Amino acid sequence: MQTELNKVVTALQEFYARETFLLDRDVGERALTHRLAVEFEKHFPGWEIDCEFDRLGDRTLRLPHGSTVSTDDHLAKSIYPDIVVHQRAIPNNLLAVEVRKSANHQPLEHDRHKLRALTDPHVWFAYWIGVLLTLGKTHVTMSEVYTSGVLDQALSGWFAQRLKDAGLSAG
Template sequence: MQTELNKVINALHEFYAREAFLLEKDVGERALTHRLAVHFEAQFSGWEIDCEYDRLGDRTLRLPHGSIVSSDDHLAKSIYPDIVVHQRAIPNNLLAVEVRKSANHQPLEHDQHKLRALTDPHLWFAYWIGLLLTLDKKQVTMSEVYTSGALDQTLSIWFAGRLKDAGLSAG
């Protein structure tokens, strides 16, 4: 998993180096996630990178009933991850990423619940890794790594250290 997370570090480095204009202009989260996804493409050869992807093979992505996360995207609080690294046709799901701007004052619980659900190994479509990133204009201000349906403290600490070592976080 560290290999894949190092690829995310590389993509974030390129993102911050090349997208300063968008960050300074305080564009919306969806514009930022699109540009970050572009930088993911250079790192994840052989994988497809999509934003707000709503399919699993031929099926529409839906979580089990009783979930607090909705399939309705009217309020932009859907179950669809901001960025996914996957193989569409199989489906083979490597990485689900939720991105937040540091100015977003909505509670983290929605994104955290979504990543726990999307990495739940009891669901046939589980992503191997879930990643929550909070982005400021100059750096990542918060990150969490999810595996097997739960926050992975060890990987989260490791990833935060890698962000700091790369100059991408005050850590």
């Protein structure tokens, strides 16, 4: 998992080096997510990178029964991870990423819930790793890593240190 997370760190370094125009102008999260996904494509050969992808083959990706849902959801039950690293046709799901701007004052719980659900090994579409990133104008202000349906404290700490070592985190 550290290998894949190192790729995320490298993509973030390139994103922050290239996208100062967007970051300085406080553009929307979807624009930032798209540009970050472009950087991901360089580091995950053999994988497809998609934004707000809600399918597995012909099936719509849905949270498990009883889950909270997003108000921007056209069916009120499907989910749209901000960025996914996967193989569409198989399906083979490696990484789900939720991105937030540091200026976003909405509660983190919805994003956390999605990542717990997306990495839950008991669901048929489980992603191997989930990452929550809060992006500031010059660095990542918060990150969390999810595996097996829970916040992975050890991996989150390791990832936060990698971000710090790469100059991508103030903490």
